[in-house]
Amino acid sequence: MTEAADRTDAERELLAATERAIAEYGVSAVTTQKIADEWGRAQSLVHYYYDTKDDLVVAYIEWVRDGFQQRYAEHADDPPLQRLRWAVVGDLDRDDCADPTTAALYELHAQAPHDEAYRAALNDLEDCAREFVETAIIDGVAAGTFRDVDPADAATFLLSAHDGGVVRTVSLDRTADADNLRAGVEQYVRHVLLTDDAREDWTGFAEAGD
């Protein structure tokens, strides 16, 4: 990504420290001093890069978005079903969700109703996920794998289920729910998305290669 390439090593270290600090203290309680401590540099150096905490937090969300975009680009040529598996049920287990990125994004979504700049940056992030899943569905329809469903409806439903699944894992530690959710998504894929021909060949997400 152009944006990612433009960041210096120091900036990337600062953004990673921002993530850890938000995950640890919450976005309301975090300060540029705490972020500086996490980074191991002076607070004045934080303010050399970003005028305010809000600017830094928005830059952090943009950095996450660029990272997602890069991974979306890496998966862009995978078969449509494999793209769905990766985006919708690929990271539902406790070990996947317990990373500081998930924790920080969770904190930021909770704060977004009170902060227009966070909300706008998080909507950009959501648009990227939505485009990736919609494109997978459109490609699957074109390939005859999926029925002619409305891509926006299907993508919103699947991404909502994914996000609600992450809530269950991160907030509620309901680790067994991930298996229930995966099975529920499989039923949806089998009976709503797949064409009759594709359904016969499909053995579920557990199988490699789809």
Place this chain on the structure above:
Amino acid sequence: MTEAADRTDAERELLAATERAIAEYGVSAVTTQKIADEWGRAQSLVHYYYDTKDDLVVAYIEWVRDGFQQRYAEHADDPPLQRLRWAVVGDLDRDDCADPTTAALYELHAQAPHDEAYRAALNDLEDCAREFVETAIIDGVAAGTFRDVDPADAATFLLSAHDGGVVRTVSLDRTADADNLRAGVEQYVRHVLLTDDAREDWTGFAEAGD
């Protein structure tokens, strides 16, 4: 509910003030002083009822759970499809989600990874929702309306989609997504849940009476 009946008017007013204060300040920043101000009484009176802020917050979650349980009981004899509509897509619009209960629960879920007592109380709340939706599915299977799906898988999938939908509305203000999500849930109900006979008669959630 027995628990609800045991609360005095003053306690209920205190719990409602707790909700508004959490929604306004966030659960990390809220104090028993701020809750007392919201309540219009002395902080010492808050501590007469609850020793600590944590005790009060847990009591608030239990109060919400009792309210949900009461509404679940009121809908317990509705036809299974109508129960699903009410629980899964009934409150996705901005006006429904913008209430202080949704905002407070949202804050509490963000805090739950850092607080075992909040997490336990929120899991009780989740268990109630899960039981309501699973029972609707079990009843629908028994009535021949639904196919013989796994109730835990279907309930987890539908409740996850609902919760992810609320995230989109509350955090991201993506009001159009509610329509996409409703349409996605309808496809799931039509092609995964409904038996062939029931599918022929069903015109979607928009129709009254199901």
